[in-house]
Amino acid sequence: MRRRRPNGLHPNMSITMVLAAIVMLLLFPACVGENKQVGEAIVERDSMPVMRTLGVSTLISDSGVIRYRVNTEEWEVFDRKRPSYWAFEKGVYLEQFDSLLHVEASIKADTAYYYDKKRLWELRGNVDIKNLKGERFNTELLYWDEAKQTVYSDRFIRIQQPDRIITGYGFDSDQQLMAPVIRDIAAILDVDQNEGMPAKQPETQAATAADSLKRDSVKSE
Secondary structure (H helix, E strand, O other): OEEEOOOOOOOOOOOOOHHHHHHHHHOOHHHOOEOOOOOOOOOOHHHOOOEEEEEEEEEEEEOOEEEEEEEEEEEEEEOOOOOOEEEEOOOEEEEEEOOOOOEEEEEEEOEEEEEOOOOEEEEEEEEEEEOOOOOEEEEEEEEEEOOOOEEEEEEEEEEEOOOEEEEEEEEEEEOOOOOOEEEEEEEEEEEOOOOOOEEEOOHHHHHHHHHHHHHHHHHHO
16 A cells, blocks of 8 residues: 655655654554454553554555555554553564665564654664665664664674674664764674675774774764
8 A cells, every 4th residue: 555655754864764654654553454452351451552453564655656665563552551652563674665666775673662752763683774875784672762863772783884894782873874883893894895705804904994983983973
């Protein structure tokens, strides 16, 4: 099913910003096939979702051109919880297309939560993000704070760039994921352009590259 783009959605918007489009899109459950599950009377109201939607799979178009695809098997809204939140316990997958319908950016996670009052996304388990530069981010836990417009994590992070792979622990970034800063760099590996395989750098070379990366991050700020 195609929907016209939510107000403010722009074709050049970053992949993380499109999570906001999911919020707007899912505010119209009738369009994605709402299935409300009725619980038994003995169950505490606070422990039950006010709404449960199954099999959300939809396309979002911009000016008549398909730009995004959102898939999630289950979406539940817990409005009585403190804090209240939306749960995507069975995962969420989002793709962003170019004008030729090639995937240019994507987000995937085993589990996702959206804390609506805090405007905070929490992605858990096999988080895989590809940004508009073609860089790939892999971690087990990632937060996106809409209010502060930041993306961050305190877990192991792997960033694959065209010419190198960077690993470390904890990172902070702008919400476009264009200028990530790794807090504790563990390794920087050059990628063999011919074989497509990482080759470990000598210790001194890796240290020099790490210092260079940190300087570049400071400049980008």
